[in-house]
Amino acid sequence: MLEATRLKDILGQVRRMVRLSVEENKRVKEFSEIYGEAKERGFGRVFRSPTLFEDMVKCMLLCNCQWSRTLSMAEALCELQLELNCLSSAASFSVADNRNQLKGVTAESEHFTPRTPAGKESRKRARAYGCSRNVLERLAEVEEIVDEGKPDVSVAPAFSDGNEVAFRKGDIFQATTEVCEVSISAPLNPDPSEDRELSSFNQLGNFPSPKELAGLDESFLAKRCGLGYRAGRIINLAKGIVEGRIQLKELEEACSNSSLSNYDKMAEQLREIDGFGPFTCANVLMCLGYYHVIPTDSETIRHLKQVHAKTSTTSKTVQRDVEKIYGKYSPFQFLAYWSEVWHFYEGWFGKLSEMPHSQYKLITAANMRPKRMSNARS
Numbered sequence: 001m002l003e004a005t006r007l008k009d010i011l012g013q014v015r016r017m018v019r020l021s022v023e024e025n026k027r028v029k030e031f032s033e034i035y036g037e038a039k040e041r042g043f044g045r046v047f048r049s050p051t052l053f054e055d056m057v058k059c060m061l062l063c064n065c066q067w068s069r070t071l072s073m074a075e076a077l078c079e080l081q082l083e084l085n086c087l088s089s090a091a092s093f094s095v096a097d098n099r100n101q102l103k104g105v106t107a108e109s110e111h112f113t114p115r116t117p118a119g120k121e122s123r124k125r126a127r128a129y130g131c132s133r134n135v136l137e138r139l140a141e142v143e144e145i146v147d148e149g150k151p152d153v154s155v156a157p158a159f160s161d162g163n164e165v166a167f168r169k170g171d172i173f174q175a176t177t178e179v180c181e182v183s184i185s186a187p188l189n190p191d192p193s194e195d196r197e198l199s200s201f202n203q204l205g206n207f208p209s210p211k212e213l214a215g216l217d218e219s220f221l222a223k224r225c226g227l228g229y230r231a232g233r234i235i236n237l238a239k240g241i242v243e244g245r246i247q248l249k250e251l252e253e254a255c256s257n258s259s260l261s262n263y264d265k266m267a268e269q270l271r272e273i274d275g276f277g278p279f280t281c282a283n284v285l286m287c288l289g290y291y292h293v294i295p296t297d298s299e300t301i302r303h304l305k306q307v308h309a310k311t312s313t314t315s316k317t318v319q320r321d322v323e324k325i326y327g328k329y330s331p332f333q334f335l336a337y338w339s340e341v342w343h344f345y346e347g348w349f350g351k352l353s354e355m356p357h358s359q360y361k362l363i364t365a366a367n368m369r370p371k372r373m374s375n376a377r378s
Contacts (some may be wrong), residue, residue, distance in 0.1 A: 043178075053238075056284055057237070060234065063279060078204040078205050084205075213238040238273045266290075283295045291334040295334075302316065349363060
């Protein structure tokens with residue numbers, strides 16, 4: 001059974017994701033009265049992430065790239081989180097073993113020594129931690145060093161819970177340092193020669209937390225997740241949160257009553273964050289409950305041209321054009337726009353809630369071009 005605090009956290013995340021609040025209920029009702037099509041289509045709340053940090057990073061991933069790449073970067077971050085969690089679990093396991101052995105538990109309890117051959121044991125542990133076997137074998141080398149009881153050097157594992165593991169000096173020190181930093185130097189992909197069942201890296205973890213990302217090397221993160229220049233900005237955001245310079249809780253509380261008069265103040269505060277331009281700020285503030293500003297990009301231009309016949313719309317005129325079309329739905333311009341976009345997508349691809357996530361990348365302008373009928377020849 002889940003602990004009460006953990007259950008409370010999960011329920012809080014669910015409430016945030018589906019925007020369950022008295023204030024949001026009021027907004028949905030007011031919007032449906034202004035925009036009747038929303039009620040007919042069953043359009044209500046806009047789904048968001050379990051945390052504001054995840055919303056912020058995903059808004060950054062939308063900038064200056066195609067939709068398919070945005071999806072691949074977000075997916076890669078979740079894969080990375082699984083890898084980091086795997087290493088953290090394995091390192092913590094090693095620390096726990098070390099503590100018991102230093103207390104003499106092993107020496108006094110020989111009958112508890114596993115009789116399973118080393119090869120099979122490593123397979124069992126690999127399944128338990130979701131790691132490839134060679135990673136755990138390297139970690140076992142660290143445990144063997146610790147077993148000898150020569151704590152000459154203390155090194156904090158790269159992804160441990162902060163507890164220290166003792167290592168020998170000399171030649172072994174270099175080898176054990178490599179074990180601790182294995183995920184910094186290269187992605188933890190399993191050896192192709194190993195059984196696929198030993199690897200869980202083809203699965204997804206959670207979205208990484210600020211703490212998990214703050215200590216990573218920028219070049220590693222950029223390469224591992226295909227983030228490019230975004231890697232440095234994401235790490236800076238994570239560091240700002242971990243170090244207390246960016247207070248997410250205060251941001252959310254300040255937006256709990258999303259009055260229009262407060263928007264400019266919040267936008268100015270967000271623009272101080274590295275990588276937060278007008279488009280990213282508008283998206284983040286939409287996630288925080290401000291619906292009167294429509295974040296515009298190339299997809300907005302496509303929509304206006306294809307649905308509203310605004311063939312002359314450009315990046316310079318798009319903001320003016322959306323204000324003309326959706327201004328009458330104030331203060332819910334974004335909700336009207338997004339309801340319309342969503343309805344258009346479903347006209348092409350069917351009900352999106354039933355669409356396999358592997359097909360999300362198909363929702364692109366190239367796949368929504370009107371079919372041109374060739375002129376019949378007599």
